[in-house]
Amino acid sequence: MGALGKPIILMVAMYVFLKFILPNIPGSAPLPSSLIFLYLLLTAAGIVIFETLSGESKDAFWGPMERFLTGENLGGLQALRYGVLVLFPLLVGWQTYGSTASSDAPPAESRTIHPAPPGEYTGLSNPVPKTPENIMQGKGFYAAFCSPCHGGNFDGKGPAARGYNPPPANFADPTTIAMLQESYLFWRIKKGGVGLPIEGAPWKSAMPRWELELPDEWIWKIIMGEYDGAHQSPRTWE
Amino acid sequence: MSAKRQEIKTIQPALQPVKGHGGWVASLLLAAVWLVLPSIGIAAEGTATGPTEYRDIPYIGSRNLVWIVAQLHLLLAGFVLGVPIFAWLCEVIAWRGGEKRYDKLAKEFTKLLTSAYATTALFGGILLFLLVAFYPKLMNYLTDVFFPSFLLYCMLFLLETATLYLYWYGWDAMQDGRKKTLHVFLGFLLNFFALFIMIVPNAWATFQSSPVVLSEGTALERAWAATWNPTWWPINIHRLIANVVLGGYICGAYAGVRYLSVKSKEDREHYDWMGYVGNFIGVFGLLALPFAGYWLMREIYxxxxxxxxxxxxxxxxxxxxIQAMLIGVLFLGSNYYFWLGITYRIPGSEAKYRxxxxxxxVSLLLCLAVWMxxxxxxxxxxxxxxxxxxHHPLLGVLGVMSAKMTVSNLMILITFMSFVMYWRAGKQDTAGWAKFGKAVMGAVLVVASLAVIVLGVWGYFVPAIVRINYFSTSQVAIVGFVILTITPLTALLLKSAKTTTEMVWGSMPPRAGYALxxxxVMVILLMTLMGYARSSSRVHWHVYGxxxxxxxxxxxxxxxxxxxxMAFCTFFFCILVAFIFWVATMGDKYKTTSGTGKGDLPQGIPAMAGGAPGKQRQ
Amino acid sequence: MKRVNHVMKRVLRGALAAIAALIIAEASLSFAQESVAVKATIVTGGLPVDDPNAAIWSSAMPATFPMSPQVHWPNRIQEVTVKDVSVRALHDGNQVAFLLEYSDPSEDQDDAAAFEFMVGDKKAHFAHGQPMLQVEGGPVNIWFWKHKEGKAVDMTAKGFGTLKPQTHQDVKAKGVYSNGSWKIVFSRSLTTDHPEEDVQITPGEFISIAFAVWDGRKDAVGELVEKGSQKAVSSWWYFRADAPPDYSGYMYAAIAAALALGFQFVLIRKLKKGQ
Amino acid sequence: MSEVAQLQLIALSIVGIGILILLFIKAVFLRVTGFVAIVLGLFSLMSLAVPQLASLPPAEEKIDIASIKTPTDIASIGQTVFFSKGQCALCHSIGPSESARCPDLKGIGAKLSKDFLYESLTDPQAFVYQDYRHGGVPKEYPATMPAIDKDPIGLSKNEILAVIAFLQQMSGEPISVSTSELEIPGQPSPAPVKAAESSPLAIAQAH
Structure with a gap:
């Protein structure tokens, strides 16, 4: 059973690692089941590939499995064999039930965080000169209009943020505004949550449509203040 | 217009898949295609004023039909362009290296070309009629822009056809001396025309995704301006490489299927070897493909x-x-085949290389985990x-481009090393500098991998443009450098090496055939997937913007x-290719049974496993 | 060598214990999380539509949702009194009843609360179904209760400034204040005759739901602090009325299990034959 | 059963057929077919397991000429024209860009007067400032500027004025195009108008 035992232990160890150990590393969080499934699938693929690399290893791997399934020379393990043979269909049935029966869990949602902007917002550059005064002014506007949600520290943890789902963007995270051009931010601030395309789930976003309240120039200044305050720089082609 | 609003209403809950088209299910049925063909035009959707802009057909829908036919045409075209490259390479190897069986292999594949070529043209013709019928407005516009290149295309077609016939029917007649040189030149011409047959329509397709402004001028000037659009060359290169990959892997799959069914020892050896060559060519194209893809993506951005x-x-x-998963399976499958080759074809080597x-x-799987x-x-x-x-707070960082670029470079390196290992298996170095050479190679490999990883991690902390322009290109350059240093070094080492274990052909297990x-299937699926991606990236535009x-x-x-x-297109294409192979080899069986046999099949194949492919690249 | 073995064993045992602890921690963690959906359990024998303190409410799972000041539209306020609401629901196949609970330090005449639902297939923005620019949105149905009036108003909106009481009022509400917290029961029949204005509740289906609360306290000069758009709101969450037990899942499971059994049988027979 | 569930069932049955073939059929070609069916079925199942998003075309929003009150409104229409029908963005960028095939238009509204801009758009070869930033020898660009008021682009005077207003706005300049300059709708415009949709002041492809 050695050749068969190792892979099983490996799979279990992998599962325990992904499910219980990885989430408890500081700064981590529980993995969604889709990701755990993906990693386990890769592990299983690796095991099958490795165990079938040569005739001998294949026999060492499949042999016990075959003997176990056919029940030849199994001796004391016969009971276990019947257990597995009964359990397998039950497991399949249980899985089927789980995926067909109406579930208590709400439908999974996938929201694209940075969907494609409309064409007319892709090629703009900031017309406001990047002077210290303008940046200061932008930070002032930010404090007045944006910080209640996006936070005084640009981390998306403002006092008004907690009730909103999706949460306000965290500008200090290098995968948010640092990956985007200024024109993208201009679009998002100007048109707000309701301006998102369908993959951005506009019906859930609390982001105001600021074009109704702020002139364009202020928005451009806010963008400068935001990048400066979050210690990020916009994506450019230079 | 109202029909469109209606449509939007029916598909409004768009977080669910698109609803409403009974055609989806029906579209799976090939029969429906043919049943419905005669009814084209029944649902012509035009207003009383103005010319008809679109026509539709019931059940399957005009878009789906065009989608399927276009995809099949493209796959067949890739096959028809990939096979001559493959065949010509093999012919040149046989011509320069004197190994007859490469010539035989080349001929075996060229034999397919005539019927494959006709099938491709047939689907091209169907596609053209469908496009003209379903999308008159768009076709009118494109004709306006590209009229001169339509003529060029027709001319190329004539030239290609003539060359193809000469190349195939002249094969046996032009076997020796200067005649062979002429034949090889014909093969070159064939590929030369084929290249243009590919890049001319590529201009039409790329213009739709990345149009340029057209000013007044002659028809020729306008067509030329539109042809030279930003994604034209990236697509040309990407498709050229992809066609080689497709040709190689299809050759491998054909060999795999035959290997599973043939009985005689000679046949087994022959198809085992053919599978090896196909996989080899596929893999070597595959190594370059991600770079071409990256360039294309960058141009699009x-x-x-x-x-x-x-x-x-x-x-x-x-x-x-999904693409990452398919490519992942492809990488795993290709490496698996190499590894199986080591353990089965070189007896006793398993313990050494396990x-x-x-x-x-494990490295490959780790890379895949990051990539996926x-x-x-x-x-x-x-x-x-x-x-x-x-976003996962910890694993989310694996999702960005810098990480993906790094692991794809590493995967290419690993696959390359798999091949080098296969090449060296069963041989013992005799050269005095062997130890030193191996140390240098090891050092190059380790330093290169580290450099790729360091650049990848560093890429998180620099502006995107620095990463794209300098880091990613450096990573590619490093991998290229490794391939370009290790290949000649290994070849030199093996020149003097002594073969300790002869390679045994025809001993691969059935799963090797299935791996091929x-x-x-993965390559074909990837091509259909990218077809969908290219078309969908234009969103609601015929000609973007x-x-x-x-x-x-x-x-x-x-x-x-x-x-x-996509699955249907892939399946149908596989069936078509199987049919083409079947038609082309029908005559052989007759010949074989009537006594010629495959007498001149190679027996001692020692140098081939590593040596010949090495030669091929120099 | 023995020593090494011993150490190894101890390390292994320690690791096992750590894993066990992690599993337990995980289980308790998942218990304390915030909710994503309100679930209406089925009861027989009448809903407590007038009684926020009825014992039967304890049979319904409470779901807790965080609240934020409304920021989507002026006028905004920076802070609100109510930070969380807790919601329970029950239904009996004809009617549904919600119990909304939240703490509020003072009982004011202008205290008010509301439920909001998406109506129909189209998604609606949670801020009163405000029109979206790239997506065609639908209307929302709002059930509004105010302490002063002591009843619920059934309203419809599709964008700001379009909020209107409906001509047909289907919702009942009753609020009770005690010990610094409000308990308000909203009730309605599951379905109504006006599907284009009222949310239609089909048991088993997830429906988008959101909440709003106004604390009716006044500031130093006697102005209301929270009024109109100045209120505490939540994002969209889900509501589902439990469906009566459905046994088709068992049928599919049985079919799948039978298929698996057949597969297993054939496979073993083939293996035994040595193929 | 939901649409996804139906498709999953189809994919599952494809896999099932493949398994049946592998279990019961010995002919090699059919077995390979069965294997391919399993692979393709799994591919579809995988594609069905990720979020299902369709991309819908945005609604074509009508812009009412009566709603144009300020120069900023004109500029926002100009923005739409610049990036769609006008095809300006096919070559020009506003701000530095690697892909720009023609001069960068950042700041051009401040450098050039409204009339000069108008002339540059309608008669681009009148003054060849191929690269207005540099003095001396003009820089060559890969594309030639078409006359924007003629086929195939054919912008109307209103649209050209709107684009100019947008360019001025993007240069941080006061917009010198006023609403009074716009031609009153209803009167035939001198520019060739092919179809209803080529007049974005009546209908624009706004998002």
Whole structure:
């Protein structure tokens, strides 16, 4: 059973690692089941590939499995064999039930965080000169209009943020505004949550449509203040 | 217009897949295609004023039909262009290296060309009629722009056909001396025309995704301006390489299927060897393909940020996770075949290489795990709440471009090393500098891998443009450098090496044959997937930003329902190719049974496993 | 060598214990999380539509949702009194009843609370179904209760400034204040005759739901602090009325299990034959 | 059963057929077919397991000429024209760009007067400032500027004025195009108008 035992232990160890150990590393969080499934699938693929690399290893791997399934020379393990043979269909049935029966869990949602902007917002550059005064002014506007949600520290943890789902963007995270051009931010601030395309789930976003309240120039200044305050720089082609 | 609104209403709950088309299911049925063909035009959708802009057919829908036919045409075209490259390379190897069986292999594949070529042209013709019938407005516009290149295309077709006939029917007649030189030249011409037959229509297709402004001028000037659009050359290169890959893997799959069914020892040896050659050519194209793909993606991003984001971050971002999985399977399958080759073809070598294979496998799987980790994860609301959004705080960093670029470079390196290991297996170095040479190679490999990883990690901390322009290109250059240093060094080492274990052909297990089939299916699926991606990245435009799609089919279907059409295209293409092979080899069986046999099959094949392919690249 | 073995064993045992602890921690963690959906359990024998303190409410699982000041539209306020609401629901196949609970330090005449639902197939923005620019949205149905009036108003909106009481009022509400917290029961029949204005509740289906609360306290000069758009709101969450037990899942499971059994049988027979 | 569930069932049955073939059929070609069916079925199942998003075309929003009150409104229409029908963005960028095939238009509204801009758009070869930033020898660009008021682009005077207003806005300049300059709708415009949709002041492809 050695050749068969190792892979099983490996799979279990992998599962325990992904499910219980990885989430408890500081700064981590529980993995969604889709990701755990993906990693386990890769592990299983690796095991099958490795165990079938040569005739001998294949026999060492499949042999016990075959003997176990056919029940030849199994001796004391016969009971276990019947257990597995009964359990397998039950497991399949249980899985089927789980995926067909109406579930208590709400439908999974996938929201694209940075969907494609409309064409007319892709090629703009900031017309406001990047002077210290303008940046200061932008930070002032930010404090007045944006910080209640996006936070005084640009981390998306403002006092008004907690009730909103999706949460306000965290500008200090290098995968948010640092990956985007200024024109993208201009679009998002100007048109707000309701301006998102369908993959951005506009019906859930609390982001105001600021074009109704702020002139364009202020928005451009806010963008400068935001990048400066979050210690990020916009994506450019230079 | 009202029909369109209607359509939008029926597909409004768009987070679900597209609803409403009974045609989806029906589209799976080939029969429906033919049953419905005569009814084209029944549902002509035109207003009383103005010319007809779109026509439709019931059940399957005009868009789906064009989709399937276009995809099949493209796959066949890739095959028809990939096979001559493959065949010509083999012929040149036989010509220069004197190994007859490469000539035989080349001929065996050229034999397919006539029927494959006709099938491709047939599907091209069907596609043209369908396009003219279903999309008159768009076709009118494109004709306006590209009229001169239509003529050029027709001319190329004539030349290609003539060359092809000469090349195939003249094969036996032009076997010796200067005649052979002429034949090889014909093969070159064949590929030369084929290249143009590919890049001329590429201009039409790329113009639709990345149009340029057209000013007044002669028809020729306008067509030339439109042809030279930003994504034309990236696509040309990408498709050229992909066609070689397709040709190689299809050759491998054919050999795999034959290997599974033939009985005689000679046949087994022959098809085992053919499978090896096919896989080899496929893999070597595959190593270059990600770079070409990266270049293309970069050009798209540069051309239009909106299209770039639609592909990479917007509604198509999931497609690239699926793509990563398919490419992952392809890499695993190709390496698996190499490793199987080591353990089965070189008796006794398993113990020696098992450890190395395990290391490569684990590294490959780790790379794949990184590559397949999406930036935004599929999560239930509860899971998302625990993560604080759709990004995992720790693993989310694996989702960005810098990580993906790094692991794809590493995967290429690993696959390359798999091949080098296969090449060296069963041989013992005799050269005095062997130890030193191996140390240098090891050092190059280790330093290069570290450099790629360091650049990848560093890439998180520099502005995107620095990463794209300098880091990613450096990574590619490093990998290229490794391949370019280790290949000649290994070849030199092996020149003087002594073969300790002869390679045994025809001893591969059946699963090797299935691995070859799997690789071919993956390549075909990838091509159909990218066809969908290219078309969907234009979103609701016929010609991006210039001519809007106002038909009821202006939307792009969700990946799930699209995947069934892709699966159908793949399956149907496989059947077509099987048919072409069957037709082409029908005569052989007759010949074989009537006594010629495959007498001149190679017996001692020692140098070939490593040596010949090495020669081929120099 | 023995020593090494011993150490190894201890390390292994320690690791096992750590894993066990992690599993337990995980289980308790998942219990304390915030909710994503309100679930209406089925009861027989009448709903407590007038009684926020009825014992039967304890049979319904409470779901807790965080609240934020409304920021989507002016006028905004920076802070609100109510930070969380807790919601329970029950239904009996004809009627549904919600119990909304939240703490509020003072009982004021202007205290008010509301439920909001998406109506129909189209998604609606949670801020009163405000029109979206790239997506065609639908209307929302709002059930509004105010302490002063002591009853619920059934309203419809599709965008700001379009909020209107409906001509047909189907919702009942009753609020009770005690010990610094409000308990308000909203009730309605599951379905109504006006599907284009009222949310239609089909048991088993997830429906988008959101909440709003106004604390009716006044500031130093006697102005209301929270009024109109100045209120505490939540994002969209889900509501589902439990469906009566459905056994088709068992049928599919049985079919799948039978298929698996057949597969297993054939496979073993083939293996035994040595193929 | 939901649409996804139906498609999943189809994919599952494809896999099932493949398994049946592998279990019961010995002919090699059919077995390979069965294997391919399993692979393709799994591919579809995988594609059905990721979020299903369709991309819908945005609604074509009508812009009412009566709603144009300020120069900023004109500029926002100009923005739409610049990036869609006008095809300006096919070559020009506003701000530095690697892909720009023609001069960068950042700041051009401040450098050039409204009339000069108008002339540059309608008669681009009148003054060849191929690269207005540099003095001396003009820089060559890969594309030639078409006359924007003629086929195939054919912008109307209103649209050209709107684009100019947008360019001025993007240069941080006061917009010198006023609403009074716009031609009153209803009167035939001198520019060739092919179809209803080529007059974005009546209908624009706004998002």
């Amino acid at each position: 540069q051309y239009n940020q909106q299209m770039g984001i639609t592909l990479m971050g917007g509604f198509l971002s999931w497609l690239f996770i 450890r190395a294979m395990l290391m490569m496998l 980790t999406p930036h935004s994860l599929v999560a239930s609301i509860e899971e998302a709440q625990k993560m604080g959004g759709a 089939v799997l690789n071919a 210039v001519m809007r799609d106002t038909s009821p089919y202006a939307y792009s279907p969700a990946l799930g329902s699209a995947s069934l059409i």
